[in-house]
Amino acid sequence: MNGPIVDVNINLSRWPCRRLPHDDTASLVENLRAHGVVEAWAGSFDGLLHKDLAAVNSRLAHECRTHTGIRLIPFGSVNPLLPDWEEDLRRCVEQHHVPGIRLHPNYHGYKLDHPSFARLLKLAAERRLLVALAVIMEDERVMHPLLRVPPVNLDPLTALVTQTPGLRLILLNALSGFSPPSRSPLPPGGKGQGEGNSRGETLVTLVRSGEVYVEIAMLERVAGVANLLNEVPFERVLFGSHAPFFYFESALLKLKESALSAEQLKALQEENARRLLNARQ
Numbered sequence: 299m300n301g302p303i304v305d306v307n308i309n310l311s312r313w314p315c316r317r318l319p320h321d322d323t324a325s326l327v328e329n330l331r332a333h334g335v336v337e338a339w340a341g342s343f344d345g346l347l348h349k350d351l352a353a354v355n356s357r358l359a360h361e362c363r364t365h366t367g368i369r370l371i372p373f374g375s376v377n378p379l380l381p382d383w384e385e386d387l388r389r390c391v392e393q394h395h396v397p398g399i400r401l402h403p404n405y406h407g408y409k410l411d412h413p414s415f416a417r418l419l420k421l422a423a424e425r426r427l428l429v430a431l432a433v434i435m436e437d438e439r440v441m442h443p444l445l446r447v448p449p450v451n452l453d454p455l456t457a458l459v460t461q462t463p464g465l466r467l468i469l470l471n472a473l474s475g476f477s478p479p480s481r482s483p484l485p486p487g488g489k490g491q492g493e494g495n496s497r498g499e500t501l502v503t504l505v506r507s508g509e510v511y512v513e514i515a516m517l518e519r520v521a522g523v524a525n526l527l528n529e530v531p532f533e534r535v536l537f538g539s540h541a542p543f544f545y546f547e548s549a550l551l552k553l554k555e556s557a558l559s560a561e562q563l564k565a566l567q568e569e570n571a572r573r574l575l576n577a578r579q
Contacts, residue, residue, distance in 0.1 A: 304537060305549075306538045307513050312343055358374065376401065378418040465509065512535060
């Protein structure tokens, strides 16, 4: 691709169920740099299952500080069901100076109508933090049988977005199975068409409800990015690869096979993410 890339969806450390290519930080950084990435927003795979999130966030911040080649920006993990989670949030801001947090409601065992989640969004907005919420991490069909985790139900989120002034929300891995709500449903028996169309309606409504962004790592179908831009403003779409869980080249291909203008391409690759990050400074 031409021009620098800001990748808003990578993870450091190790996926709990298997080894992945480039799952050590040095190798991942070199792979991203070779493909034109100049900046990557990093969560930690440890944030899914580890209970000591203070230690997870400390390791993540250290990894981001000590590796060069591209700029790694840590997004700390917070679980609003854990005791003293407000302290984890405070450390993220005051000790590690993160610009945002990464949330995994399905792995942490809460739904989006939980009162503590609403409080977390409020506190994050007050501290001008970006909130990156991972809808899924892995296709349900290939999950370990003892670690089956359903996608996050986004239905309560629209009301929370409208009720939380200053909230800036990024939905990660939200476009798996996405189809535009304007697309006519398949005939009865078309696999997954109803669910996909409903998810599309929910996402489009969410993006229009406030300052909500999506990234393209799990966007499927030919011309998927172009179709997405028919439904949501291109200013609300970010480049994400979900590396190293996904091959980085997959995200690049999504841009190459869609007919995008030079303005749209530059916005998706870099400008939208930079504007979002700079807005909190």
